[in-house]
Amino acid sequence: MDESLLRTLTPTVIGVLVRRGADFASAEDAVQDALVEAVRVWQDGLPHDPKGWLVTVAWRKFLDAARADTSRRHREARVEAEPEPGPGETVDDTLRLYFLCAHPSLTPASAVALTLRAVGGLTTRQIAQAYLVPEATMAQRISRAKRTVSSVRFDQPGDVATVLRVLYLVFNEGHGGDVDLVAEAIRLTRQLFALTDEPEIAGLLALMLLHHARRASRTGPGGRLVPLAEQDRSRWDTRLIAEGVTILQTALARDRLGEYQAQAAIAALHADAPSTAETDWVQIVEWYDELLLLTGSPVVRLNRAVAVGEADGPQAGLAALAEVSPDLPRYAAVRAYLLERAGDLEQAAALYGEAARAATSLPERDHLTREAARVRQRLQP
Amino acid sequence: MAKYLLLKHYRGAPASVNDVPMDRWTPEEVTAHMRYMWDFIARLENTGEFVDSQGLSPEGTFVRYDGEGRPPVTDGPFAETKDLIAGWVVIDVDSYERALELAGELSAAPGADGKPIHEWLEVRPFLAEHSAVTD
Numbered sequence: 001m002d003e004s005l006l007r008t009l010t011p012t013v014i015g016v017l018v019r020r021g022a023d024f025a026s027a028e029d030a031v032q033d034a035l036v037e038a039v040r041v042w043q044d045g046l047p048h049d050p051k052g053w054l055v056t057v058a059w060r061k062f063l064d065a066a067r068a069d070t071s072r073r074h075r076e077a078r079v080e081a082e083p084e085p086g087p088g089e090t091v092d093d094t095l096r097l098y099f100l101c102a103h104p105s106l107t108p109a110s111a112v113a114l115t116l117r118a119v120g121g122l123t124t125r126q127i128a129q130a131y132l133v134p135e136a137t138m139a140q141r142i143s144r145a146k147r148t149v150s151s152v153r154f155d156q157p158g159d160v161a162t163v164l165r166v167l168y169l170v171f172n173e174g175h176g177g178d179v180d181l182v183a184e185a186i187r188l189t190r191q192l193f194a195l196t197d198e199p200e201i202a203g204l205l206a207l208m209l210l211h212h213a214r215r216a217s218r219t220g221p222g223g224r225l226v227p228l229a230e231q232d233r234s235r236w237d238t239r240l241i242a243e244g245v246t247i248l249q250t251a252l253a254r255d256r257l258g259e260y261q262a263q264a265a266i267a268a269l270h271a272d273a274p275s276t277a278e279t280d281w282v283q284i285v286e287w288y289d290e291l292l293l294l295t296g297s298p299v300v301r302l303n304r305a306v307a308v309g310e311a312d313g314p315q316a317g318l319a320a321l322a323e324v325s326p327d328l329p330r331y332a333a334v335r336a337y338l339l340e341r342a343g344d345l346e347q348a349a350a351l352y353g354e355a356a357r358a359a360t361s362l363p364e365r366d367h368l369t370r371e372a373a374r375v376r377q378r379l380q381p
Numbered sequence: 382m383a384k385y386l387l388l389k390h391y392r393g394a395p396a397s398v399n400d401v402p403m404d405r406w407t408p409e410e411v412t413a414h415m416r417y418m419w420d421f422i423a424r425l426e427n428t429g430e431f432v433d434s435q436g437l438s439p440e441g442t443f444v445r446y447d448g449e450g451r452p453p454v455t456d457g458p459f460a461e462t463k464d465l466i467a468g469w470v471v472i473d474v475d476s477y478e479r480a481l482e483l484a485g486e487l488s489a490a491p492g493a494d495g496k497p498i499h500e501w502l503e504v505r506p507f508l509a510e511h512s513a514v515t516d
Contacts, residue, residue: 107475109382110429131382132510133432133473141429172513173382182514211514225512361509 005050006035006042008191010121013054015093018154022062024100025146028118030062035121094119095195099158102166103149110145111166112173117142120184129177163192164204164260171208182212193247202251203261209244210267213237225367229276241271262291281311302328306337314342329360333368340375349375384432384473385480387487388503391439393464398499399492406493417490425472425483436468471507480504 010031017027034057038050047053101115116122116130128138171185189205217231248264266287273279288304291297301324309317317338324331336351352372359365403411425431443457470487474480484502492498 109473109475112382113429131473132384136426137429137431137473139429140427144429173509215514223511359508360506361512364512365508 002046003039004187005046006038006054007121009051009054010035011094011097011119012051013058014097014118016055017058017062019093020059023150024154025143025150026062026065027058028146030058030065032117032123033061034058035123094191096154096156096158098163098192098195099156100149100152100154101145102158102163103152104159104162105148105152106145108166108169110141110148111162112169113138113141114145114149115166115188116170116181116184120188122179122184126177126179130179130181131173160196160198160200164200167192168204168260171211182208182215186212199251199254199256200258200260202247203258203264206244206248206251207260207264207267209240209247210264210271213240213244213271219363223363225363227367228270233274236271241268244268244271257290257294259291259294262287262294266291276310279310281307285311298325298328299330302330302334306334309338309341314338318342329358330355332358336368336371336375345375345379349379382473382475383477383480383509384471384507385477386503386505386507387470387472387480387484388505389467389469389500390503391465391467392462394501394503397492397501399494399496400498401493403492410491410493410495413491413495418487421487421490422470425470430472430474430479430483432471432473434468434470437466439465439467441465477506480506 013034014024014027014031017030018024022030031054034054037057038054042050097119098115101118102111106114113127113131116127117124122130124139124142125135127142128135131138167185167189170181170188173181186205186208189201189208193201193205213236214231216237217233217235218226220226244264245268248261248268251261252265266284269280269284269287284307285304288300288307291300292304302321305317305320305324308320318335321331321335321338324334326332332351333355336348336355339351340348349372352368352375356365356368356372359368403414406414422431422434441458442455443459444453444455447454472480472483474483481504484504488500488502489497490500492500
């Protein structure tokens with residue numbers, strides 16, 4: 001059975017229940033119950049109208065739960081009435097669900113969890129496995145998040161920026177279990193892109209596609225990290241790159257630049273180059289300048305120093321690095337890279353070692369340790 | 382989100398403020414301490430920040446490989462080993478500041494005379510298993 005169809009229908013069905021008068025938390029629970037039933041029943045064949053089936057079953061689950069909940073008598077009285085046929089669901093329902101699940105009152109972790117469940121249709125167990133925490137912990141996180149947004153009116157306009165940040169987090173973090181969160185982030189961003197007309201959504205989608213296109217070349221045997229310069233570019237997915245570039249160009253033509261479009265532009269210039277030597281580093285530095293104006297982010301300043309080092313040589317890169325705070329996690333790694341290129345192998349080796357100790361992930365630590373070892377080998381006569 | 386290890390030592394951490402060994406407490410004080418620990422864990426479960434909690438026996442054995450076809454060599458326990466881990470709590474939290482806050486709470490567990498132990502806990506970040514996709 002096609003679980004992705006179920007997952008695609010999840011936000012629409014929640015939207016229908018909310019329009020019929022269910023509160024968001026109960027609607028979300030009822031739809032999860034209906035999904036479980038669908039997985040069981042649909043095995044023998046899809047119903048004629050999958051969405052209608054889900055709405056009917058979820059609404060029945062909602063009524064059952066409301067009736068069982070004797071402590072909330074007035075709500076029971078309300079739901080006993082036949083549902084209004086209503087204006088029928090619209091794309092706005094799904095859009096509003098994105099806004100609700102990424103509401104600014106939620107912590108990033110809660111917003112991520114709630115988005116994956118209510119918009120993505122994943123089970124609590126799948127989300128827990130993806131983030132390597134016990135299922136009970138994730139269940140608590142989700143139910144607290146639902147309580148936090150319970151007073152938010154469903155039809156309030158939301159903030160696209162918080163939604164994009166949540167989707168970006170899903171794309172970048174969490175890789176346990178059997179769910180491919182990178183693919184899930186792309187699916188949810190695609191869906192959002194189809195719902196509304198906003199250049200930054202296009203920018204984020206393009207950014208994801210352009211990075212995803214390089215996935216096969218980014219890790220070697222045993223999950224070993226392969227840096228951009230050493231990646232086998234023949235393994236890059238040219239179809240995804242073409243799609244990402246087209247989406248980005250259309251967005252840029254609207255002339256409303258934002259940070260995701262600028263990041264995607266940098267990714268596109270990398271994707272377009274046959275090698276690091278033939279990369280248009282000058283243009284990449286210009287995009288970093290734009291990105292710096294947009295965000296003022298110290299991490300952007302750090303990455304910009306790398307690009308300056310490629311465009312104008314390692315000394316220029318080191319000069320650009322002088323404006324960056326040494327407290328950043330990857331500062332030592334960048335400095336080591338630039339120093340090696342400037343010929344100072346002694347310091348580069350020591351700094352790669354320091355960078356390995358400051359690394360925040362295992363693949364990064366292992367990579368930087370190998371780099372330290374490699375530079376030390378070059379030092380020997 | 383990031384995971385942190387809150388590490389409790391039998392030995393090796395600086396001395397606590399209320400530094401009376403547990404076997405000199407009254408039974409009620411021991412019970413009150415245990416209850417505080419369980420409540421702490423329950424609160425973490427409730428906030429969706431709990432990952433794992435384990436206690437370790439103080440008795441340990443050192444083991445090492447001794448070559449092809451030979452059984453591993455064992456030795457110890459060594460009385461002079463500086464560090465002796467008592468147990469840990471693993472948390473999954475939004476920030477380093479939150480990890481410190483929780484460690485502070487755990488360190489306030491009551492000991493002798495029902496007063497907080499002010500035990501030194503070690504807070505260690507986990508290395509992520511994967512690096513970020515966008516680099």
